[in-house]
Amino acid sequence: MQDPTKKLLAGTGKALDDRFGGAAGLKKQMKKLFPDHWSFMLGEIALYSFVVLLLTGVFLTFFFKPSMQEVVYHGSYANLDGLRMSEAYKSTIDLSFDVRGGLLMRQIHHWAALLFVAAIMVHMMRIFFTGAFRKPREVNWLIGITLFTLAMLEGFAGYTLPDDLLSGVGLRIFVSVVFEAIPIVGTYLLFFTFGGPFPDGLQGDFIPRLFIVHVLLVPGILLALIGAHMLIMWHQKHTVWASRKQTNRNTVGFPFFPHFIAKTTAFFMFVFGALALLATFAQINPIWMYGPYNPVDVTAGAQPDWYIGILEGGLRIMPGVESVFLGHTIPWNTLIPALIVPGLLFTFMALYPFFEKWATGDNSEHHVLNRPRNVPTRTGIGVAWLAAYMILLIAGGNDIIAKTFSLSFNTITWIFRFAIFLGPVIAFVVTKRICIGLQRKEEHLLHEGVETGVIKRLPTGGYEETTRTPSPELLGRLETNRPDVPEDMPALTDGRGVEARNGIVKRLRVSAQRWYTQDNVARGAHGDGHAEERGEVEPGAQRPELTGGRTSD
Amino acid sequence: MTDNGQPRRHGGTPTSAEVAESLAARRRAERGERRRSPDAPPERHLDDTEAKRSERVIATWFIVAFLAGVAFLVLYWIFPAGGPINAGVSNKLLGGCLTLILMSLAIGVMLWVKRLMPNKEMVDERHEFRSSDEDRREFGEYFVDTAESTQITKRPLLRRTLLLAAAPLGLLPLWLLRDMGPLPKKDMFTQPWRKGMRMVLAGTQDSDSPRLLKLTDITDFGSAISAVPEGITDFNQIATAALLVIRLRPDEIQGTRRGALQRKASVNGICAFSKICTHAGCPISLYQQRTHELLCPCHQSTFDMSDGAKVVFGPAVRPLPQLPITVDKDGYLVANAKYFINGPVGPSFWERGPDRNTNG
Incomplete structure (x- = not known):
């Protein structure tokens, strides 16, 4: 009566365990819990785009010829007939037009690259705004930043390989603003990388070198780092959203087997399917329309892939x-926008967890996520960073904007020149105010209940609105994740228990700590921030008992 | 505050209920069981007919995926590649099938999870990562003792010579990369134009009959023609030699110092400027006759072509270098010097230094 499938599975399991052991350990891992929240899928999108990139990339290497050897085209695309071009360009045309499924694989590959970088970025936004980078997850944050940077480089390398006119001009700009701009060693870097002057060196060495960087070196590092990223995530377990059932001491979710493994497989199919759909109907990087690279020609209105947009925008408005x-x-006109500004933006993000830990003095383990509104200073910093990023990205299309809206690009460029300084400041202030407003709203909810819109007339002649108690979920969410106020923060001591008040660095640290918490709405405040004015709370009175915040997460 | 108005306790002594729960959790852990999540949605109880129906729905999606897969395999053979039209058709068909396979599988598996798999939300304990003080101490002691037993702490000569041995090894890869390319030497300052060299319309230099530019060819005041030196087809050289030839009316060239230089280097109002942008090296292409402004399409650096290609807007700093030209006895436009005024051409680099009239 033994089911043959069951028998087969059991047999395989037995055979494997006889040889390798491991059933005891795997038994536990199979039950590992995965939380069920959409925001945890963002990293999976990045992971699965990477898998798709590997699969389609292997296919492409079978047909692409990384060679600068000059050939004359006499292939199936009549518009290019008789043109001189590199083998790299010709083989890309050939694999698009003469290999069945070649165009599909190329387009999936390109779409997947765009999605890969985008998904990494959105995933990192989730990590940043919820404070998931805090101890013990700082190392995974650093790996993430490295992955993001490498993904950009890898994308640019892949975009450059076909040696078409669009990417060739992009490479020319890259050479000017990266190699030539670097003091002292820049020219040497250029000559060593290219094996001579741009674009062909002495032997046409660049494309073969770039190829091996693109298909072996960088993917190898990416693979290793992604592996480390996931092992660490697996070991440290997922973070959880604050609620009554989720605390700093538990994980809540569905087991790896069968629930998560089935769901994530379906999700992989979905990501792959979505990329296939794009590749089927949305043409991308039609290099046959740009023609092969030559140093005399250029296309107007040319745009790089989106993740290079911040460099492009910086170059345009500098x-x-x-x-x-x-x-x-x-x-400086190339050094600052191409190297210094992106370098500062990325270094700042990499170091942010350590800055926040230094500023708040908070060195405890965190597994419960913050709601962004409850940490307004961090949220403000993140939005300011994104504002800078977006302004640079949009500035990279100033000619397109000028053309679309019939404006002068000079005006637009000047607007961006101011916006890059003002935008992040405004973004910070506005975000912080919105966060505090949301805190007040929640404080109001907790104390006054949910407004019903029903007005009651009192026997005394007055009017009053009836309120109802918030739902248990809402109440749980509000209660378990509250903003920290200065009184919650750990005392900044000098190691011997003496409060840090002396010295510039220590005083800076004390102000930094206040900067993170002083504007937060105190627990028990009336919710509109005017309790003291109404005399409901004695000025300077002891704040109500600590409930929530630090100790609860 | 909790529902019953009591303040919630966080730090300090746990309540008796918390103690009881933690003890119960430990007992469950010993038995290998776990607690169900308190607010979890009610567990699904599979009804037999309901399950049968779900099975059929899911199986339908899998059959769709199967059919799409078969269609892919068949269409691959039916529709050949070769040329943009065929590739386009093949792309739509194969891509459509692939999408259908993947999406149907995704939907099928998702429905399976949602309808047939247990939806038990569970809770696990989470433990601090920090090891116990005892483990830490033991590890530290073992590590230090063992390290000492290797003598490394006691023998500085060993330590120092080991580090010494490693130092050149670390530099070795840098040395090995040296032969990746030649030293720049004077390459960044050289360009192929020589006095008397004729100009070829860019794009025809590879053909059997390169089109040489004559004075009489350039009659239009609005045009901007790209030119390269005669007999040169190598990209490295063209990348520095490319010219943009424009024609201005003699009175349009301004009376500034730059303008005077520009006029001197021109012939009959025809001026030859480097086509390579001094900002990031793009070939410049958008010329507006009315304003005499030349716009780089990459980063919108704008040059006033009636005033020695002075920068009037955008990120570029330096004017476009100009090649002095003249007309030879046969009426061909030729270089009148072996250098660009305000050269070298192209973007700035460390060794460049101040403008100079580079030869090569």
């Missing part, structure tokens, strides 16, 4: 400044 110093040139 005013022309360069200095000649002891007979040497420092081109």
